[in-house]
Amino acid sequence: MEFIYYFGDVFSPLSFLLLLGGTVGGLILGATPGLSPTMAVALLIPFTFQLEAVQGLILLGAAYTSTVAGGAVSAILLKIPGAPANIATTLDGHTMAKQGQGARALQLSFLASAVGGIFGVLLLIFLTPVLAKWALAFGPSHLFWLAILGVTVIGTLDSSSVVKGLLSGCIGLWLATIGFDDIMGAQRFIFHPALGGGINIIAALIGLFAIPQVLTMFAKGRRNVGAEVIEVQRHSILAAVRELFSRTRALSIGTLIGSIIGLIPGVGGQIAGLVAYDQTKKFSSEKDKFGTGHSEGVIAAEAANNAMVGPSLVPLLTLSIPGSPTAAVLLGGLLIHGIFPGSDLFDNHPDVAWTFINSMLIGQVLMCIFGLYVAGLAARVAQVPQSVMAAIVLSLSVFGAYSVQSSMGDVYVMACLGIGMFFLERFGFSAAPLVLGLILGPIAEANFIQGSMIADATDGRGAYFLTGGLNLFLIAVVLASIVYSVWMELRHRRYTTKEEAQA
Amino acid sequence: MNRSQHIFGSGIVFAVGLWVTWISYTQQPAEAFLFPRLIASVFVVLAGWTFGKAVLGLSKVGIGVSRTMFVNLLPGLVVMLIYVFWAAKTMGFYTATAIAFFILLSLYDPAPHAEAKSWIKRAIITGVFVAVMYGLFALLLNVYTPKEILF
Numbered sequence: 001m002e003f004i005y006y007f008g009d010v011f012s013p014l015s016f017l018l019l020l021g022g023t024v025g026g027l028i029l030g031a032t033p034g035l036s037p038t039m040a041v042a043l044l045i046p047f048t049f050q051l052e053a054v055q056g057l058i059l060l061g062a063a064y065t066s067t068v069a070g071g072a073v074s075a076i077l078l079k080i081p082g083a084p085a086n087i088a089t090t091l092d093g094h095t096m097a098k099q100g101q102g103a104r105a106l107q108l109s110f111l112a113s114a115v116g117g118i119f120g121v122l123l124l125i126f127l128t129p130v131l132a133k134w135a136l137a138f139g140p141s142h143l144f145w146l147a148i149l150g151v152t153v154i155g156t157l158d159s160s161s162v163v164k165g166l167l168s169g170c171i172g173l174w175l176a177t178i179g180f181d182d183i184m185g186a187q188r189f190i191f192h193p194a195l196g197g198g199i200n201i202i203a204a205l206i207g208l209f210a211i212p213q214v215l216t217m218f219a220k221g222r223r224n225v226g227a228e229v230i231e232v233q234r235h236s237i238l239a240a241v242r243e244l245f246s247r248t249r250a251l252s253i254g255t256l257i258g259s260i261i262g263l264i265p266g267v268g269g270q271i272a273g274l275v276a277y278d279q280t281k282k283f284s285s286e287k288d289k290f291g292t293g294h295s296e297g298v299i300a301a302e303a304a305n306n307a308m309v310g311p312s313l314v315p316l317l318t319l320s321i322p323g324s325p326t327a328a329v330l331l332g333g334l335l336i337h338g339i340f341p342g343s344d345l346f347d348n349h350p351d352v353a354w355t356f357i358n359s360m361l362i363g364q365v366l367m368c369i370f371g372l373y374v375a376g377l378a379a380r381v382a383q384v385p386q387s388v389m390a391a392i393v394l395s396l397s398v399f400g401a402y403s404v405q406s407s408m409g410d411v412y413v414m415a416c417l418g419i420g421m422f423f424l425e426r427f428g429f430s431a432a433p434l435v436l437g438l439i440l441g442p443i444a445e446a447n448f449i450q451g452s453m454i455a456d457a458t459d460g461r462g463a464y465f466l467t468g469g470l471n472l473f474l475i476a477v478v479l480a481s482i483v484y485s486v487w488m489e490l491r492h493r494r495y496t497t498k499e500e501a502q503a
Numbered sequence: 504m505n506r507s508q509h510i511f512g513s514g515i516v517f518a519v520g521l522w523v524t525w526i527s528y529t530q531q532p533a534e535a536f537l538f539p540r541l542i543a544s545v546f547v548v549l550a551g552w553t554f555g556k557a558v559l560g561l562s563k564v565g566i567g568v569s570r571t572m573f574v575n576l577l578p579g580l581v582v583m584l585i586y587v588f589w590a591a592k593t594m595g596f597y598t599a600t601a602i603a604f605f606i607l608l609s610l611y612d613p614a615p616h617a618e619a620k621s622w623i624k625r626a627i628i629t630g631v632f633v634a635v636m637y638g639l640f641a642l643l644l645n646v647y648t649p650k651e652i653l654f
Contacts, residue, residue, distance in 0.1 A: 050644060161564040163549055167516065170546040174523055177539045186535035189526060218579030219572045222613050387611030388628060391604045394583060398591060398600070399636060403646040408592050415587040419580070427512035428564030445538040452537065493563070 003125050006354035010362050015058050018051070019359050022062025023366045027374045029063070030070025030082045032389065037067035037083050038326045039209040043393070045202050045333050046400035053337035053349070057356040060333050064326050065117060065309055065360060066367045072109040072302055073371075077102055085305040088273035092290065092297030099293050103233055107240035107372055108295050109302040114368035115244070116255045116303030120310030121361045123259050127311075128357070131318035132346045140451035141465045143320075145474035147444035150321035152478050154328075155433035156485035166482070168429045172437020173444065175199050175417075183449060194409030201332045203401040203410035204417055204438055208431045209329070210397045211418020217390035237372065247299050250280045254300035258307030262324075263314055276304030310360065317341050317353065320443060325432040331439055508567045509557035513550070520550035578610050595651030597633055597641075605629045 009015060022044075029040040041060050048056030071082025076093035089109060096105035138146070151173065155165035178189045179198025190196055244251060254276040261272040280300035281290045290297050313330070315321040320341045322328035331341065339345060345353045401414035421431050455464035465471065524543040527536045556562050568576075582603055590599035605625060614621035640646040 047639075047644070163552055164564060167546070167549040167553060170542055170549060171516075171519075173542045174539065174546060177542070181535035184532050184535040186530075186532055188530075188535060188539060189523070214583070215576060215580065218611065219576040221571075221575035222611050385612055385614075387608055387613070390579070390611065391607040392632065394586075394607070395600045395604060395632070395636060398587060399596065399640050399646070399648075402591075402596070402648065403640060403644060406647060408649075411587060411591065415583070423512065423568070424516075426565055426568050427509065428562075448538050448541070 002129070002350065003354045003358055006351060007358050009054070009351065009355040010058070010359045015055055015355070015359065018055055018059045019062050019363055020366060022059045023066045023363055024370050024374060026063040026066030027070035027073070027367065027371055030067035031073035032082060032384065035067075035082075035389065035393070036209070036213070037064055037071075037085075038324075038329055039213055039393070040067045041326055041329045041333075042202075042205040042209045043396050043400055045205065045329070045336070046403045048333060049336070049403070053334070053339055054352045054355045056333060056337065057330070057352065058359040060330055061356055061360045062363045062366075064330065065306070065363045066371070068305055068309055069110060069113040069117070069302070069367050069371055072113070072298075073106065076105045076109065076298075085273055085308075086301070088277040088301035088305075089298055091277065091301075092292070092294050093301075095291070095293035096295070096298065100233055101235070101293065103235035104240060104243075104295070105298050107235060107237055108244055109298050110368045110371035111240060111244045112251060112254065112299040112303040113306040113371070114364045115251060116258055116305075116307035117309060117364035117367070118361060119255045120259050120262060120307040121357065121364060122310070123263075124310035124313055124317075124360070125357055127263075127314050128317050128353075129346060131314065132343050135318050136343045138470070140447040140454065141468070142470050142474060144444055144447040144451055144465070145471060145478065146319055146321060147440040147447065149474055149478050149481075150315075150440045151433060151436045151444075153321070153481045154325070154436045155430075156481050160430075160489075161428050162482065162485045162489055164428045165430055165433050165485075168424070168431075169433040169437040171429075172434040172439075173441045174437075175204070175434075176438050176441025177445065182446070192412075194407075194412050197409075199413055199417075199438065200401075200404055200407075200410045201439060202336060202404045203414040205329055205332050205435060206397050206400050207414035207416070207418035208421050208435055209325075210393050211415065212422040212425055212431065214390045214394045214397070215419070215422040217386040217393075220386060222387070243295060244299060247296050249283060250296035250299040251303050253280045253283060254303030255307045258304030259311050261304070262308035262311030272304040272308040273301040276300045306364070317345060317357075320440070322436065322439070325435060328432070328435050328439055335439070505567065506557065506560050506562075509562040509565070510554070512565075513554040513557040513562065517547075517550040517554040520547040523547070579607060582606050582610070592649050593652070595653070596648035597637055598651050598653050600636060601629055601633045604632060 010019065026040065029035050030037060041063050044060055044063055048059055051059070068083060068085050071086035072089045072093065074080045074082040075086040075089040076097050079090050079094040081087045081090055093105045093109060096102065151169035152166065155169035156162050174189075176199070178195050180186070181188055257276040257279060258272040261275065277297055277300050280296055281287055284290070284296055286294065286296070312322075312324045312327050316327045316331055318341065320331065322331050334341060339349055339352060397414060397418070398411055401411045402408065404410050421434070425431065451464055452461055455461040458464065466475070520543070523539070524547045527539040527543040530536055553562070586599055586603035590603065594602070608625045608628065609616070612621065612625060614624065640648070
């Protein structure tokens with residue numbers, strides 16, 4: 001119950017202001033198609049440099065929570081999901097809006113998001129200290145395998161091709177080795193002076209997540225968003241609350257599925273929303289109503305994608321394995337303040353850890369309150385032409401990358417990585433495993449070197465890294481994630497081939 | 504997506520993989536390249552596999568770059584490259600941002616180019632945006648950017 005002691009810190013004037021700003025800003029950014037939660041959080045990192053670690057994290061956490069929920073606004077009013085996590089919300093939400101029930105759909109979506117989100121954060125509160133204590137037993141070989149696990153899980157589960165996902169992870173791990181070696185001081189892969197200090201993680205995050213989206217908007221050419229905002233009629237919030245709690249089955253299925261999926265590293269909110277929607281439909285007595293503007297569809301999808309947010313931070317805060325690409329960006333936000341997740345975070349910086357987690361709990365309530373009022377404005381922002389959005393994001397990326405250490409080299413690295421990632425994505429590669437490789441690379445290398453030194457003085461590297469219960473368990477999980485993803489990919493390919501043959 | 508695009512894309516990745524592997528195994532001190540060797544070995548195998556599949560025409564994932572997409576993208580990409588690699592440092596961040604922002608709006612804004620109103624709107628949006636950026640980065644965050652050419 002240690003978290004209760006730090007509740008007051010969330011309400012210090014600056015922290016609360018940042019929480020409020022992050023929530024409202026996140027809702028608006030989330031509603032804007034083309035701006036993913038990951039990109040929004042990455043672009044916000046440069047604004048946290050001058051803040052205390054805890055305040056920076058509060059801002060980033062609030063933005064993460066509310067961008068996911070804000071995506072429902074454009075999903076419901078424009079039929080354009082603000083983020084992949086809101087795809088399932090469009091199925092019934094937009095139909096409800098077309099039937100003149102837009103306000104009801106929005107209210108239900110924010111209320112369900114808040115219930116799911118609060119449950120998810122409570123899970124985060126009660127699971128993290130237990131797992132962080134458990135993480136104390138980890139030695140260098142285990143931490144090495146954990147870092148590799150983080151890369152392979154996201155590389156295999158978050159990519160459409162297992163080989164390309166793993167290859168993206170390898171590219172990230174290689175990029176992390178650029179610069180001077182920590183122990184020998186040797187130059188590694190420095191083929192341009194801008195790379196002398198290695199690749200700056202923040203510049204890389206901005207480049208890898210923001211620039212491909214800018215180029216994607218350019219690639220669409222001169223065209224309108226092509227969707228009209230549906231006018232929203234008034235609807236009683238009390239009636240929406242009553243309806244939400246009369247749909248407990250949809251709410252609990254969405255919340256539980258979202259929480260479980262959030263705990264599995266690499267499985268995103270997109271899957272949480274769709275799986276919850278599908279399962280709620282299966283268990284519903286009104287199956288036929290799904291897709292025709294049924295409130296249970298909105299409740300299940302939104303409860304799930306927000307319930308995922310808290311648990312996705314459990315592996316991050318305890319084992320340094322981000323559960324989602326956005327969690328990976330948050331890890332970058334932690335590392336720039338010299339804070340390492342795991343037992344160090346809870347033992348040496350409990351104020352940072354608990355104030356951040358508590359702020360996410362309060363953030364859910366604020367997101368719900370403001371979501372109901374900001375929805376109309378957010379929908380208007382969602383109609384901003386893509387040309388304006390692309391130019392804004394590009395400029396913010398340049399300023400953001402430069403402001404990290406006032407270096408043009410970081411801007412060049414950001415642009416090169418972003419342009420490279422845009423083209424790699426066209427060939428089926430994915431940014432998430434690359435980012436994970438880049439972030440977890442130094443952790444993997446430091447533990448590999450440390451482990452090698454121990455191994456050389458004892459039983460040898462093979463015995464040190466490949467034996468022992470925990471090592472074998474982690475290796476088994478790495479292999480299982482790869483084998484499972486290969487199996488899923490083959491199954492999907494067989495299914496697609498059969499469908500093509502039938503067509 | 505056509506086969507040649509797959510071969511080109513995966514070929515570049517494979518070439519990078521070969522270069523990384525060569526550097527990792529030939530550069531000294533060997534201890535500094537212990538971890539890169541480990542990665543490079545996996546990297547080159549996976550890149551070789553991807554390249555091989557592309558050559559055999561078995562690559563299925565990825566939508567590639569269509570002609571229309573490339574034609575749409577090219578002007579924006581050129582403006583971006585000039586902005587990032589030349590203008591920002593030479594002209595100053597705020598001047599370069601204003602020019603690049605206005606050009607990008609003019610290139611991609613769906614509003615008709617023949618209307619004077621649309622140009623005024625673009626100029627106002629550019630002015631407001633650069634003012635906000637100046638307020639945020641120069642005044643609030645105290646970020647010192649390269650000297651401006653105009654002021």
